[in-house]
Amino acid sequence: MKEYDLIIIGGGISGCAIARELSRYKLKVAILEKNSDIASGTTKANGGIIHAGDDPQPGTLKAKLNVRGVELYPTYAKELGFHYKLTGSMVVGFDEDDLKHLEQIYDNGIQNGVQGIELVKDSKRIQEIEPQCSKNAKYAVYCPNCGIVDPFEVAIAMCENAVENGVDVYLDEPVIKIDKENGFIIKTPKDTYHTTYVIDAAGLHADDVARLAGIDEYNIIARHGDLLMLDKECGVKNLMPLYPIPSPESKGVVSLSTLAGNVIVSATAVYREKDDTASYKEGIEELLRGTNKIVDGLNSRKVIRTFAGERAVVENNNNDFWIKPSTIEPNWFHVAGIQSPGVASAPALAEYVIQMLKESDVPLIEKENWNPIRKEPIDFSELTPTEQNDLIHQDPTYGKIVCRCETVTEGEILAALKRNPQPRTVEAIKRRTRAGMGRCQSGFCQSKVVLILARELGVSPSDIHLENKNSWILTGHVKEGQS
Amino acid sequence: MNTNYDVIVIGGGPAGMAAAIEASKQNTSVALIERNDELGGILNQCIHPGFGLKYFKEELTGPEYAQRLINELQETTVKVFLSSMVLSIHHDDNQTHYVTFINEEGNTTLSTKAIILAMGCRERTRGEIKIPGSRVAGVFTAGLAQRYINMDNFKPGNRFVILGSGDIGLIMARRLSLEGMKVLGVYELMPYANGLFRNIKNCLDDFNIPLHLSTTVTKVIGKDRVEAVEVSKVDENLQPIPGTEEVIPCDTLLLSIGLIPENEISSKAGVELNPATNGAYVNERFETNIPGIFSCGNVLHVHDLADNVTAEANITGKNAALYALGLTSSIRDNTLVVHVKTPIGYSVPSSIIKNENASIFFRVRKPISNAVMVVTSNGKEIFRGNAKEYKPSIMECQIIPSKILSEANDEITLSLEEGE
Structure with a gap:
């Protein structure tokens, strides 16, 4: 049995953010993640927007954490070496009805404390702010402090820094049983863990996990969202996030350029079964209609990938986050219902959780040697030709291109494999290096990545998975007796 | 160096x-x-x-x-x-x-x-044609599967459905069969096969692999690996027809949907x-x-x-x-722009020189059993070929002698006149 002071169940962006903040303290902490990689649930399938904070209803926890998250992101990005870009954003309206909604959003933003928010009633000004916005747009709410990240990169960076500071991460370990005995005894198929405190950040299944401990205080439903990714060459470049008028449940179909320069269209909102991350035809069609209405010049035939994610929604909670100690078990802390703006809120959420733990008398004593800095991995494609040349001379594996679409070298994959938690699947490598993320969608590089993984991990290529257990890629040799 | x-x-x-x-x-x-x-x-x-x-x-x-x-x-x-x-x-x-x-x-x-x-x-990918369903392992482009089998000596699956009757898909259907993997069928969105006739015959017919025309994959089903695909018949606008869905249990979907x-x-x-x-x-x-x-x-x-x-x-x-070597120059006189009319999809080259014989490569976008090539220049007919059959799978070459081109003005347009 492994002993911990505190166990975080769930290695999504919330769990990773909390782990990173907790790693400041003299506390034995572990993350239990059911998937083969961290950041591979809701975290991997969303738009990656650091929303400015104009959308959440004033007074909600969401509103507070979103605005605070926006403040914290630049420092976080610097310390943790992830990409963050300030882009600004606009909620766009086309007629007088929309204007009424926009005035409401503007008021929300003012009440929430969104810096620099501006109500625009002049289409010329809209075009100045974002020339690729539809010429039909007449009104807008402009928020200059909206930004973008790759959400999985943020979570991985947080987690790697937490691990450097002593947090343990266990992958492929779904929680199957929880006993209450001098704290909690948590069983996974592989191992048993004893802990005093639990932070339940298990995303869509946070309620199910809590019930394993006899805690039945809320119910989670899944709000599914389809997303589209377009090629970098799709007629639109550096598009700031453009939002339509939101509904109570969703910010609607948002279009934006990602850090890498693709366009992402995100996301529909339909309640579905938990764990249904399939793409739906009607969702894809809604996204295409939505983006064509709000963006000019987008070649929507250039879709390279459709995908979907699910937001964890706590029922009867006014669409707000559910972050509080259990009323039944005071050493059990719920971090649930982290729907949008979960990514934007993550650093503030961690800060809030630390405060909650302090108020619950969890002993938090700062370490003397805590290191807030995580060294940013080398991204070959971002280097100057001279830097590329020097790097190849130091290590020739950087001269071998594995993924031609995204210019990812073998050196970057080998470096990713040395990080902790170690990526062991094709998708985990993709999230860390971008290999396979481009227009050919791994048609050329998947076999190379599989062979590199097998070689470095000392297993057969048949044992390399795409993502989770059972997502096998190959099934033995065509001709036996050969290597 | x-x-x-x-x-x-x-x-x-x-x-x-x-x-x-x-x-x-x-x-x-x-x-x-x-x-x-x-x-x-x-x-x-x-x-x-x-x-x-x-x-x-x-x-x-x-x-x-x-x-x-x-x-x-x-x-x-x-x-x-x-x-x-x-x-x-x-x-x-x-x-x-x-x-x-x-x-x-x-x-x-x-x-x-x-x-x-x-x-x-x-190769075109699943994303480009936006096949709905789950994002599981076991969806490969045909070329990637071919690489795994022929270069790396690994089987990418056991029971295959192939979408698209392009040549790579057809070749792969035979290859998989020869290596003991099961190909359940080839599904083609269009009402005709996209690959060469010889490949349909040698790779499907000879192995009793059914080819289903006007049918496409409308959903990928599975949790971690493909467990089945849903196929549907499509109408004349290539849209799936509700009610025609059929679920085919398989563990792999190969895509041969274009290059x-x-x-x-x-x-x-x-x-x-x-x-x-x-x-x-x-x-x-x-x-x-x-x-x-x-x-x-x-x-x-x-x-x-x-x-x-x-x-x-x-x-x-x-x-x-x-x-x-400086023996030809990029500055040229007497050029003609080459236009095409549907069902011709494109031409290579897109401009030619008037005083030379021209070889113009093109493909048709749909099969035509009997058509005549007609070349016009600024509305005036300058060339008429013999009737023949045209197929999208075949790259055609039309040769036009310089003598005929000398009658052209500043452009030529290739069109096909469909016969009986």
Whole structure:
């Protein structure tokens, strides 16, 4: 049995953010993640927007954490070496009805404390702010402090820094049983863990996990969202996030350029079964209609990938986050219902959780040697030709291109494999290096990545998975007796 | 190391090798840059026969065909850079082009008078046709599956459904069957097969693999690995017909849904692309809008046969060499723009010279059992061919003598007049 002071169940962006903040303290902490990689649930399938904070209803926890998250992101990005870009954003309206909604959003933003928010009633000004916005747009709410990240990169960076500071991460370990005995005894198929405190950040299944401990205080439903990714060459470049008028449940179909320069269209909102991350035809069609209405010049035939994610929604909670100690078990802390703006809120959420733990008398004593800095991995494609040349001379594996679409070298994959938690699947490598993320969608590089993984991990290529257990890629040799 | 060449060829598949060989025959210095560890391109994984009948007048496998060209190349002075990935092309005011590539030795820039783009094509993916359903393992492009089986010796599945009746899909249906994997069926969105007739016969009929026309995959089902696919019949607008869904249990979906020229380096260098082909606009010398940059093979337009790629590349290689030697100029008089009318999808070249015989390559977008080629110039008919059958799977070549072209004004339009 492994002993911990505190166990975080769930290695999504919330769990990773909390782990990173907790790693400041003299506390034995572990993350239990059911998937083969961290950041591979809701975290991997969303738009990656650091929303400015104009959308959440004033007074909600969401509103507070979103605005605070926006403040914290630049420092976080610097310390943790992830990409963050300030882009600004606009909620766009086309007629007088929309204007009424926009005035409401503007008021929300003012009440929430969104810096620099501006109500625009002049289409010329809209075009100045974002020339690729539809010429039909007449009104807008402009928020200059909206930004973008790759959400999985943020979570991985947080987690790697937490691990450097002593947090343990266990992958492929779904929680199957929880006993209450001098704290909690948590069983996974592989191992048993004893802990005093639990932070339940298990995303869509946070309620199910809590019930394993006899805690039945809320119910989670899944709000599914389809997303589209377009090629970098799709007629639109550096598009700031453009939002339509939101509904109570969703910010609607948002279009934006990602850090890498693709366009992402995100996301529909339909309640579905938990764990249904399939793409739906009607969702894809809604996204295409939505983006064509709000963006000019987008070649929507250039879709390279459709995908979907699910937001964890706590029922009867006014669409707000559910972050509080259990009323039944005071050493059990719920971090649930982290729907949008979960990514934007993550650093503030961690800060809030630390405060909650302090108020619950969890002993938090700062370490003397805590290191807030995580060294940013080398991204070959971002280097100057001279830097590329020097790097190849130091290590020739950087001269071998594995993924031609995204210019990812073998050196970057080998470096990713040395990080902790170690990526062991094709998708985990993709999230860390971008290999396979481009227009050919791994048609050329998947076999190379599989062979590199097998070689470095000392297993057969048949044992390399795409993502989770059972997502096998190959099934033995065509001709036996050969290597 | 020599960093200046008369001609630089990007890509070492059948197009690049053939172009380099011909360029070198004109007594030019030629460099060829190939990203893989060996020459041959995609031919190396095409271990089936059927290559070379037209060009070498005998039937060869892909690797054998590649070897013929490799042997020829070795007889020349062409400098070959293997395992080398071109990152960019740029040019200066003196019409000198620069090609930057990396390999394990570092970052190298070569200068040249002429560049031949011969990077080939990639496969269309699931994302491009937006197949709904779960994102599970077991959805492969046919070429990737072919690589796993023929190059890496691994089975990518046990029970296959193939979407698309393109040639690679058909070849793979036979290959999988021969290696003991089960192919449950080939599904084709269009009301006709997309691959060559000989492949339908040799790869499907001979193995009792059913071909379902006007049917497509409408959903991928599974939790971690493909567990089934849902197929549906489509109507005349290619839209799935509700109520015709059928779920087929399988563990693998192969996609053979078309090829796209890989022109990202070209367009970054300013080469103008034709949306109908995703390849460059070229003149009859296979020169793009940028003087000194030429394009041939599947990066220009997707060919039916490697033999046709090679023939096109021979011409391109020679033209690029003559340009590099200053024997031809980019400034030309008497040019004619080539237009096409549906059902002709595109033409290569897109402009020709009036006082030379023209070979115009094109494909039709739908099968036509009986049609006559009619060429007009500014509305006036100048040429009428004989009635014949046209198929989308076949790349056609229409030769128009200079005598006829001399009657043309500033453009010609190719159209097909459908007969009974």
